[in-house]
Amino acid sequence: MSDIESRGGRYRIRPAGKRMEKPQSKSSNSGTVREAIFGLNDGLVATIGLVSGEALSHQPRGSIVIAGLSAIGAAMVSMAVGSYLATSSENDFMNKEIRQQEKAIREHPKREHHHVRHLLKEIGVPTQTVGDTAANIVASRPRWLKFMIRENLGIHQNRAEKPLKNSLVMAVAVIVGSAPPVIPYLLPLRLTMARDISWAVAVVAALVLGGVKGLLTETSVAKSSVAFGVLVSLSALVGALIGYGLGVAGA
DSSP states (O other): OOEEEEETTEEEEEOTTOOOOOOOOOOOOHHHHHHHHHHHHHHHHHHHHHHHHHHHTTOOHHHHHHHHHHHHHHHHHHHHHHHHHHHHHHHHHHHHHHHHHHHHHHHOHHHHHHHHHHHHHHTTOOHHHHHHHHHHHHTSHHHHHHHHHHHTSOOOGGGOOOHHHHHHHHHHHHHHHHHHHHHHHHSSOOHHHHHHHHHHHHHHHHHHHHHHHHHHHTSOHHHHHHHHHHHHHHHHHHHHHHHHHHHHHHO
């Protein structure tokens, strides 16, 4: 039986008996990268704001450390659970759309056959071959469904994200991102020096994180670094101002 192959972005019928080399299936790591960047940034931004506020409200070192570690634990659990629920919900929604597409093919084959022809034209299949190509696709129900899932729904099932994996990546990322602002307070330093080092380390960590994000996404490393640095600086400033205000009010 004939099959379909793609050359140069266009589809054509492959003669029966001619074996087509199966392309390697590639899974996407975009979900892992997204969760890692999100967790690192959220942990860093939230924690620097918190410890800055604690430090400038004249809290003792122990209180600052307790508040920082408590915030890290709460953020880790909250963000990991949120990541798990978001990913599993997205997968459930994707599966629902696939079931609806399968039902549409089963109950309205003529309409869906016409839809196949329309999609083939949209992706650039020559008009004179659309009929034969569509007929070849709908001749096999699994192939028909797979085509509609990809071209109509825009879903690639081999790229479905794993909820547990995403939640673990998020949890680790939050811990790693939250560590730089808290570590200086664990060292035998004067409180003011620990505070200043915490700010400096947090900003440097943000610049590095932004640069890594730029490299991974192949965007401007400088712009990405500056953006992350500004966000962390703003968080530290807001936390510091709130803490200072509360400290003055309670004095």
